[in-house]
Structures are given as C-alpha cells and as structure tokens.
Amino acid sequence: MVTKFESFLAKSDLAKNTVSSYVWTVNHFLVNYGDVNKENLLAYKGFLIENFKLQTVNLRLQAINKYLEFIKQEKLKLKFVKVQQRNFLENVISDADYKFLKSKLKADGHDGWYFIVWFMAATGARVSELQQIKVEHVLAGYLDMYTKGGKIRRLYIPKGLRVEAIKWIAEKQVQSGYLFVNRFGERLTTRGIAQQLKHFAVKYNLNPKVVYPHSFRHRFAKNFLERFNDIALLADLMGHESIETTRIYLRRTASEQQQIVDKIVNW
Known part of the structure; x- marks a missing residue:
C-alpha cells in the first residue's frame, strides 16, 4: 500500500523531498504502530509531540493525513x-556580522565561499536555488525558476555582485556551467555548504547558530x-x-529588541 x-x-x-518525507513518515508509523486506527494515530501524534519541534510535528501529521485521504479514511x-507565532526573528545573522564574514573570507582567499555568502544575502536565494545558479545566469543578471504552482520566479543578481562575480569567473577561465562546484567539478551539496559555513563561523569567532544558509536569506529580507x-x-x-509569510520580516530580531530595550528603558 505504501508503494501505491x-x-x-x-x-x-509535490517536490521530491516532500514525497520522500511523506513516505518515510507513513512507513515509520506503520512499522511502529501497525493498524491504522484512532488509538494508534493519537499515540503516534503523542510520540511526535514529545520528540520533535512543533513545525516538524505538523509536517509529519500532514503526511499521515495525506495517507488517510489516500486510503479513504478521512474521518481519522x-x-x-x-x-x-513568535513576535521576533530568531538566529538571524546581523548586518555587521554578515559584512565581517564576507570581508574575512575575501581577505583569506576563500573566494568561492565569499561569493556563496554574498549571493545568498544579495539575492535571497534558498540554498537549493543557489545550487542552480550557472555562469550563464550571472552574465544575464537573473535566473528564472518554476515554483510548485507552475509560476515563474525570477532571482535577480544585483549589479554590484554581478560585476565582481563576472571578474571572478573570468579569472577562473570558466565559460559555462554551475557556478559553485567542488574540486571535482560537482555541485556543492546543501549539507556541505551548511557544514562549511559552520566551520567558518568557528574560525572567525562568530555565533554558529546564526551562520547557516537560510540566515542569509533572512538577512536579504531584513536589509531589503x-x-x-x-x-x-x-x-x-x-x-x-x-x-x-513575508510579514515576519517586519519584526525585529530578538537581539535587536534587546538592544532597543537596553537603550531606551531607564526607568
């Protein structure tokens, strides 16, 4: 039934990752709880709440509900x-730390990672979208991507970044293909990018909790x-x-709120 x-x-x-996540969840439930009935479903929900963050719990429940629709058991x-919803953003790199990280990467000759950080913060790209950027897109100044709903989203590459990236590309003597690759010419993985960013955070005495791919997307939104x-x-x-979804960026980060309170509350 799971195969079907x-x-x-x-x-x-649905995205491939979503399909994989749904299938994994249903398999996990069936292996550990067996029969699909209200008692087992509630027990599984309790297990999820005790062991996972609420956002993950709801993703798992969404998968279970999709399966219940599939087997015509919507009543369950x-x-x-x-x-x-929090009234602040958590774990977002500050503009000062972002600029500091960029300058250190440039000064230490980590040009590829300098541009990775800059591209994410200047375009708002998700790490999966960053992986899709090619030399051709830099030359054109944008990348068109299809969203889940079949719409086209255009990822713009701003002029300052575009000009410097083109110089870097010329120095590498690359004329086409994916922009961010490893020494074997293969695209960097999302996990590899995340791990390397943590490495740089430790190296440059930055808080590792704020140095991760999506943090730079948040930075883009806040700065914009x-x-x-x-x-x-x-x-x-x-x-x-x-x-x-975008309204969250109208809010202050937790550290920004703390700084404001420290500055103005003197009574």
Whole structure:
C-alpha cells in the first residue's frame, strides 16, 4: 500500500523531498504502530509531540493525513498542533556580522565561499536555488525558476555582485556551467555548504547558530525592507505564495529588541 501511496504522490504537484518525507513518515508509523486506527494515530501524534519541534510535528501529521485521504479514511484525520507565532526573528545573522564574514573570507582567499555568502544575502536565494545558479545566469543578471504552482520566479543578481562575480569567473577561465562546484567539478551539496559555513563561523569567532544558509536569506529580507519598504515586492522576490509569510520580516530580531530595550528603558 505504501508503494501505491508513493506512486500516487509522485503524480501530484509535490517536490521530491516532500514525497520522500511523506513516505518515510507513513512507513515509520506503520512499522511502529501497525493498524491504522484512532488509538494508534493519537499515540503516534503523542510520540511526535514529545520528540520533535512543533513545525516538524505538523509536517509529519500532514503526511499521515495525506495517507488517510489516500486510503479513504478521512474521518481519522488528525488535527494539527497550534504553533504560537513568535513576535521576533530568531538566529538571524546581523548586518555587521554578515559584512565581517564576507570581508574575512575575501581577505583569506576563500573566494568561492565569499561569493556563496554574498549571493545568498544579495539575492535571497534558498540554498537549493543557489545550487542552480550557472555562469550563464550571472552574465544575464537573473535566473528564472518554476515554483510548485507552475509560476515563474525570477532571482535577480544585483549589479554590484554581478560585476565582481563576472571578474571572478573570468579569472577562473570558466565559460559555462554551475557556478559553485567542488574540486571535482560537482555541485556543492546543501549539507556541505551548511557544514562549511559552520566551520567558518568557528574560525572567525562568530555565533554558529546564526551562520547557516537560510540566515542569509533572512538577512536579504531584513536589509531589503530597511532600504525599500515594499513588502509585496519582497514577497515576490522571495517566492512567497502568501504575503503573510513575508510579514515576519517586519519584526525585529530578538537581539535587536534587546538592544532597543537596553537603550531606551531607564526607568
């Protein structure tokens, strides 16, 4: 039945990673709990709540509910866990630390990683989108990508970054192909990028919790709104389906809130 479920998902408009996640979750439930009934489903939900973050819990429950739809057992669907929305952003690299990291990478000759950090912070690219950037896209100044809904999202490469990246490409004597590759000419993996960024964080005495790929996407959004307060445009640039997702960037980070409180509260 799980194999049929996987085939069913493969025909839907879901990303490969999502399909894999759904199949893994259903397999995990069936192996450990057996029969699909309300008692077992609630027990599994309890296990998830005790062992995972709430966002992960809801992703797992979404997979289970999709499977229940598939086997025509919608009446057994589980309710999602309410995630209380924080009124601040957590673990976002500061603009000062971002600039410091960039300057250190450049000074120490880590040109590839200098551009990786710059590309993520200047384009708002997800790490999976960063992997798709080619020399040809840098020369054109943008990269067009299809979203899950079949829409085209354009990832713009700003002029300053484009000019410097073209010089770097010329120095490497590369004329085409993926921009960020390892010494074997293969694209860098998402895991490899994340691990190397942590390495640089430790090397340069930065907080490793704020030096990870998505942190630079957050930085892009924060910097963009500070310089051009158009949240609808930012939502388009980031590929958000709902503008509500983008509203989080109107909030201060936890450290920014602390600094403001420390500065103004003297009573």
